[in-house]
Amino acid sequence: MFFASCASCLLAATLAVSAPAAAQSATPGAASGARAASATQAMGTTSGAGASSADNADNAGSAGNADSAASLDNEFDARQKVLDQRTEENNYRYAVAEHDCYSKFFVNHCLGKARDSMRSVQADIRKEQLALDGEQRVQRARERDEQAALKRAQDEAGAPQRAADEARNAQAYEDKQRQHQLDQAQRAAEAPQRAANAQAYQQKQQQHALDQAQRGISPSQAAANTQAYDQKQDDFQRKLEQARQQGAQKAQERVEKQQSFEKKQADAAQHKADVEARQKQAAEKAEQKRQDQLKQQQQLEEQQKQQQQQQ
Template identity: 75%
Template sequence: MSRRPFLTLPNSHFFLASRAAAVVTTLAAALVAVSVSAPALAQNTPASSAAAVTGGAATYDTAGASAVQPDDTNNFDARQKDLDRRSTDNNYRYAVAEHDCYSKFFVNHCLDSARNEMREKRAVIRKEQLALDDEQRAARAQKRDEQAALQRAQDAADAPQRAANDARNAQAYQDKQRQHALDQAQRTAEAPQRAANEQAYQQKQRQHALDQAQQGIGASQAAANQKAYDQKQANFQQQLDAARQQGAQKAQQRVENQQHFEQKQATAAQHKADVEARQKQAAEKAREKQQQQLQEQQQQQQQIEQQKQQGK
């Protein structure tokens, strides 16, 4: 790395005072900006694969940062907070060092040294951030795989019951269809007998009326008999109409039951198709995301190798 030529500061006290005041102002603004934006620095670092982090767990900087213990590898929140704290501390130390450099004779050399130290620590923090991101992605992927496996196991466990329910519903529908066919056949077979019974009844009524007339029953008795006959006929007609209405209602109910069953079967088939489509879509998205992550890992590896080559 080329070193900037040393800058010889003038001996003017006014120049030193003005430069010191400017540095103090800049340092105050930098501290405010660091306190606001530093927690997001580690979060905004681009992710890369775990393969990009060689040599195992990277060591922390010598500024008193604590190392991540093996039993804390799953404590992502604590590790992220630690990285954020170290990033903020690194920026703060750089701002302080930059401020102190303006009180030294070799300002540029001091600034370069402070900047290089800050960049080295930032690179270490960034490498650990990449490793943490990889572990978080791996944990999320493992959780998704476990949930998918549990769902597949649940579906497989429920498959026999669903098949049994479908078979039972199909058998019940077939039984109802057969019973309906039997009832219809029975009504068709009994139709001639019902017609014959009706005809015999009408004949009997007519014969009764003739017998009454032949016996010379009085007009009042004949009227009463006629009224009773009419009432009986009306009652019979009401019963006949009620039976027909009840038969029509039962037929309508059978039609509605059939439609409801067909609708239920269609809904179940559509639901099964939707579930399969969502599972297929989820699998496709998972494959695409895995490919994208692999590409990002390869690109990140290439960038790290290029940075290493440029550093050499």
């Protein structure tokens, strides 16, 4: 009687709590077997492929192929999804079994069986999860080793260039340090002269202020005088620059005149040479003409002598 009253109380409580879940457990209860079977079959195939995935991971790691590494990552993701799905289905079946147990007479015995079944499946899933995690750790360690080997190879290949760059940088740094030391030494050597110049300038300023005070010149008058002096200096510099420009222009004009004079002298010398050449040619022609006339006269005289002799 006591067990019957307890069973009726538990049945009322479970019906009040699980009334919305009854509609869900009708279809998922039937579909859960199919999903469990499909999940078990998928895990059977993936677990069968799990032994060979390690070899594939070894081959991919030794070959260093990015495509094979990506395919292994995809395989790991697919196996992880299957394990997650099996875990969800196991939890769902346990929840359904737990819910059904509260409607039975031996509640604790039913709950214990459901819990044992759930833990058995959970242990299998845990075993496969540990195996998958181990394969993933091996794959990640292999990828890290490959990346480390690739980086070492790159470092070894770039070592001569880095050594040359470091040597060049070290030489440049030493040159800069030596130049800096030379500059510091030069500044230290010039420091007394700079201090003497600054002191002399201050003394001149003080003496100038004393002279202006003695002459009764106010600071405003001194500023006006300074401005007038600066204006005079500017005017002088401007006039000096104008004089320089005028001197340069006149020098250019003198050069041009000298060149023109030399050209005229050269033209006059050439004209004189041409005149003398023409005069010489005229004298030679006149002498030739005179010689011709003398020859003609001599010939004429000889002809006359011959005629007289013939008579």
